[in-house]
Amino acid sequence: MSLSLAGVSRAFGGVRAVDDATFTVADAEVHGLIGPNGAGKTTLLNLISGLLQPTSGRIELDGRRIDRLPPHRVAALGVARTYQNIRLFAGLSAADNVVVGEHLRRHAPFWPRLLLLPSAQREERAAREAAEALLSRVGLRERAGTPAFSLSYGEQRRVEIARALASQPTLVLLDEPTAGMNPNEAAAVARLVREVAREGRTVLLIEHNVRLVMEVCDRITVLNFGKVIARGAPAQIAQDPAVIAAYLGDGS
């Protein structure tokens, strides 16, 4: 699924958190979104997922305008996400978190369950098995029954990724998925992201680990002070003077 932003701005009072952002994310690519702290990356993700409405501009998903839709409608069009400040359902087990993620994929009206029909039982078993399969995929099969709040930081991030994948999304927004992870865990997430893209899903990835971004992403957009300052392939971005200036200062 392709995503395009045209002149998207979002102001909070006098602060233009996102300022006239224009870029596109092609179908089935891994697109990196990088920039210094406070550049507006997370705000941009909130705009795409419908938690915030842009002050101006258009956001389109395969040509369909989504910037005025509420979050659950955006999700229904195939957009799933994770959060920088993890938002798992803390009291639920890892597996139950992923089962909630399957909400859109499941067609389970309440009445067969009320009448104790076997079809409802089968559907629930399938949902649980799908959740366990996803947990295996992020290497947490044996933690399925553990309450989310007692998982380690890195494990929580991985459960969040599994939960996002549970809806079988066509666009996955990952907000710093490897923050707080050790190098092994981060490498596993990088492999998973490539795998997800191979399945034909589009990934928009916010990440501070520059080496990981360079390895994993097909293309990169760089934000600074809410503005897009560079777009292109990783090799191009690494040599872009505006990007180097934004990250290291321009020496003046």
Added chain:
Amino acid sequence: MTDLFLAYESLFAFVGINGLLALSVYATLCCGQLSLANAGFMAIGAYTGALITLRAPGVPFIAALAASALAPALIAVPLGLPVLRLRGVFLAIATVGFGEVVRLFFVNWDYTNGALGLVAIPQRTHLWTIALALALALYVLGRLRGSRTGYALEAIREDETAARTMGIYTTGHKLAMLVLGAALAGLAGGLEAHHTFMVAPGGFAFGRVVDMLVQAVVGGTAAFYGPVVGAAFLTVLPEVLREAGARLGLAPGPFRLFLNGAILLAVILYLPNGLVSLPARFRRRARGMA
């Protein structure tokens, strides 16, 4: 055994009615919404059922009860659409306001004899009617747990923002539970009206919804049957202790309030998940000692 049952039939009836009311508060509590409109919903249900029975004697009791549940459920929709946008304490205050508006409406309505209320309602509620209604409510709420909708409700309770981005239509789910709670409270109101012969606005004051909430919390809202356990406990205990209170020279009314307050305090401090978490706690302790 039969004698005991007959002697306490009315007590059992109140356990059932209070159980339904505690479940009506649980309905919204289980998706994280503290709605205190249920005394108002109960009043609407009680008056609807009583008016039908009094003014249209030919209507079967089951139809009057259905109307008792339906009327507040219908009113819950236009109430819920605006107020469910509010969160936490703001929702609580708005719904308390609704309850008071309903009560004052009946105080000022001449057709239902204002503050005096409706009297001489035929007694049509039997213990088995109450038991059946309670069993039905418990069954529906119990089956909800673990279903797709049940998971959605838990997700809303845990983190509404995250739930929305999972594709869960939170407004719809919250509204559905408010409507279900309103129907349960209305049903309990209809049953009570036909059990106590009378309906008066004074019975649906703010204290009534506090009772429901206290019973739900004391029983525990982590399990769907917790509120009923709490309602049974807090309804039976004052009766059991009535004798002791009388010996100490305490009037039964204030004594009951004092007891409810003390129990609520103890539960919140020492048993935050309610009475239903006691068995698990004992098991843990037993293991710890072994």
